[in-house]
Amino acid sequence: MDLSPRSKYAPPAEMTERERIVAMIQKSLKQNINVESLARALHMSRSSLQRACIRHFKIGPKELITQHKIQQAMRLIELGSNNVASLAFTVGYSNVNNFISAFKRMTSQTPKEYMKHKHKLEEQHA
Numbered sequence: 001m002d003l004s005p006r007s008k009y010a011p012p013a014e015m016t017e018r019e020r021i022v023a024m025i026q027k028s029l030k031q032n033i034n035v036e037s038l039a040r041a042l043h044m045s046r047s048s049l050q051r052a053c054i055r056h057f058k059i060g061p062k063e064l065i066t067q068h069k070i071q072q073a074m075r076l077i078e079l080g081s082n083n084v085a086s087l088a089f090t091v092g093y094s095n096v097n098n099f100i101s102a103f104k105r106m107t108s109q110t111p112k113e114y115m116k117h118k119h120k121l122e123e124q125h126a
Contacts, residue, residue, distance in 0.1 A: 018056040021049075025068045029092050035061045069093070070106045077115055084111045 015023060024041050025033065038061060039049040053061045069091040081087050088099035103111050 017052055021052060021056065021061075021064070022068075025065055029069060029072055030090065032092050032094060033065060035065070038065065066102050067106065069099075070103050073099075073103060073111065074107070074114065077111065077118060082115055087111060 020042060021038075024038060028038070028041070031037075035046060035049065039046045042049065044052065049061050053059060053064050057064050059067070073087050073091045076087055076090065081090075084100065085096050088096045091099070093099035093102075100110055103109070103114070107114055109117065
């Protein structure tokens with residue numbers, strides 16, 4: 001993925017540092033973005049990115065990327081997505097088991113459990 005300064009993926013300079021970090025993560029969710037590529041895209045060193053994430057979000061960049069991926073997966077589930085493998089791929093995981101582990105770590109449920117819970121809630125409100 002081209003994350004060079006002139007790339008369409010590079011966030012606008014007039015955004016705040018916090019906004020630029022979030023925008024870059026969101027634009028890169030489908031790719032297998034990691035801390036190194038995020039730092040490069042933001043023209044920061046890994047340590048500068050680490051400090052910025054701690055300052056703005058109170059967590060490190062790896063955890064922030066994971067949070068955004070899992071939150072996107074949760075939104076997709078709420079919109080009706082029910083295939084765990086395609087969901088994992090859509091939010092940038094190449095390994096379904098890694099996705100399931102990350103999802104469970106963040107939500108205390110597997111994606112399938114989350115889907116069932118959402119379905120039950122929808123039935124109760126229908």
